[in-house]
Amino acid sequence: MPIAFEHVSHIYNDGTPYRHVALEDVSLELAEGKITAIIGQTGSGKSTLVQHLNALLLPSAGKVLILDRTIEAGSQPKQLKSLRGQVGLVFQFPEYQLFEETVLKDIAFGPKNFGVSEEDAAKKARTAMQMVGLGPEFEERSPLELSGGQKRRVAIAGILAMDPAVLVLDEPTAGLDPQGTEQMMSLFHRLNRESGKTILIVTHDMEQVYRYCDEVVVMEQGKPKLRTDVQTFFHDSSLCRELNILPPALIRMKDMLRENGFTVSDEISDVNGLAKELARQVKRHG
Amino acid sequence: MGNFTLGRYLPLDSPIHRMDPRAKIMGMLLMLIAIFIPSGWIGYGIIFVCAAGTILLAKLQFGFILKSMRPMMIMMIFLFIINCLVIHTGEPLFVIGPVVIYKDAILQTLYIVVRLLLMIMITTCLTATTKPLDMTLGIEDLLKPFEKIHVPAHEIAMLISIALRFIPDLIDETQRIIKAQESRGVDMKEGKMQERIMAILSLIVPLFVSAFQRAEDLANAMEARGYAPGEKRTRYKVLKMAGRDYTLLLCCTAVLAGMIWLSRMS
């Protein structure tokens, strides 16, 4: 079952002077079992879009199909809770949702809300801690005393402990240093490849999109402007430039080399490959 | 929050909007005192006419005022019931079950309702026409003379203006945390007692943590830009009283005097 939006609109504060159309007639399918990046400028509707996936926001018009459910405009969906367990949504700066006395309790909070017993919730929490790379020594510490990066991992573990089939992350690496970003992204990559979770990431970071994602959805003024696979999207810089996005360094370099008379094949997707190719060309010349 | 109109500023252009906040605050205080003088129905009638006139001048709609009354409704009904049970003077009017309702119970309640209505009308004339920041400037200026008896006028004003500045941010933050916790299966609207307590905790604790973080950041930002409480500083916005402001004060004083006279007469 793919995730689909059918003619979905979302209007904030309808009927007041502050009326704002955040999504306008969005029809979109998202691939299952893949990592999809949702990109676009601030205010393009990315966050509004993803908040429909666990029915935090309900469509003003149209319908959202997710897992085996249909969320339609105008009807109050039943059993919202179980949907929220299946679609885990991690907000921007999720460290601001921690509140329990210990890390373990905070991570177990989600599963417990979904009716899992105390012991099972703790078990799930421990597994989730392992996934995000937090050792057992963190279990009894207060989440409020951890460093920024650690707090964020606790928050993400809190969602993972619910064992959702779909994981949605709104700018999960914002404010992290490059090392923290790297760890976070490779975690999502592993979750996708090892347990087949569908992952959606709202992000501005093209380097990460290029390295870790499979598909790209570009949002523009409340509408999906483009949906394609990452290889096509970053084939060269032209699409990025058109959308006013800075392409990843590798793509910029490849373009620059092409402009200067080098031949660079499309398949090259990392520094090593590029160096190999360039070495061959320069040496053959000599 | 959308329907909560009490105390909200309405950005319109009217003579009342352009008045000096100090004159408006003083005027409001005089009128509030006038309401509490037992001047009888004639007095209330006069105050009502004055307040209604100001509302018209300020281009406010009466619907806006009525909306502001709404949060008070439950309180008033409660008050009416209590009065009916407690007050046993005046003529008995009618009987509901075991309870006899007396005339004074109705009159007493009506008095309070009318006073409340007048108070809301008058305070709305101030709050709906004065920008929050102008209000704090006005308060600061009015409190200035009391600095001699160690009332920290500037600090109070700074406190209020910063609170006002961060209210929208805190509302956003609250909504974000609610959504984040709902994503973790929290039900903010229903559930057993135990669940509800956890739900509230899961909102309150993060809200406090982030408010403290904000306060720390803010303190650093203010200090770095040379702010030191109690130090001398200049002020960018200067208030000036004009003819219409003095007229307002004169009118309000006249109404107050009139009420005192009326209460003496009866």
Place this chain on the structure above:
Amino acid sequence: MALIEVKDLCFAYEGDNLAVDHVSFSVPEGQYVTIIGHNGSGKSTVAKLLAGLLEKKSGSIVIDGLELNQKNLHQLRSRIGIVFQNPDNQFIGSTVRDDIAFGLENHCVPQEQMDDIISEFSTRVGMSEFLDKEPTHLSGGQKQRVAIAGVLAMAPKILIFDEATSMLDPQGKDEIKRVIMDLHRKSGLTILSITHDIDEVTSSDNVLVLAEGKVALTGTPAEVFSQEKMLKKIRLDIPFSLKLADELNKRGVSVNRELTMEGLVKELCRLHSNM
């Protein structure tokens, strides 16, 4: 004498290990220095110490020939401006105009002069058309530009940016980086910028690398990025062109370790046509 002289600076948060551990460095007037390091390496603490927001444990900070201490604090504060990370939490006024005025009020600038100063510095950061806007109607990048204007209005000699771009979207980051570069070039301000942005680091005059509260490396960007081993040890990222140059060198193609892609492409073209 350099504008900023820091010697053996130490600082510890309550009951903790040294967050800043015998840090020494100096910054000549007019330089643009970037400070890099992981979260928790002590970067922000150094910034707060320089701005007099924290009190050092030992060591000395001399700014413009004056030792920074409780007595000189107020005097020095007008010479150092600092822009913080979170755009919302440093916007104090209720409008752009009021926010820029806030610092002026604190420094007892006469009221009659304020409007001119506000208009001058809001223009400098490109915010002159937004003077009466409230912060809720501004983007993150715009709020940070207001913060810069507010700091500039106090005519500082030193500007510190404490991860001022890290919470912004790419557009906002670009806006702020452009403003910083512009200030550096046109007004000769001394700039200290704490950042994770590799492009910003390569365009600065000098780099200070902090790791676990200590100075790990200092020098020009080229010098710092040539310390491969050290950088690898503290796991800091290097510019893409350097990564590629290193890989090429490994494969027997000897190229200069250029800091920019343009430089490297030129280098490769030279090889391509020479041989």
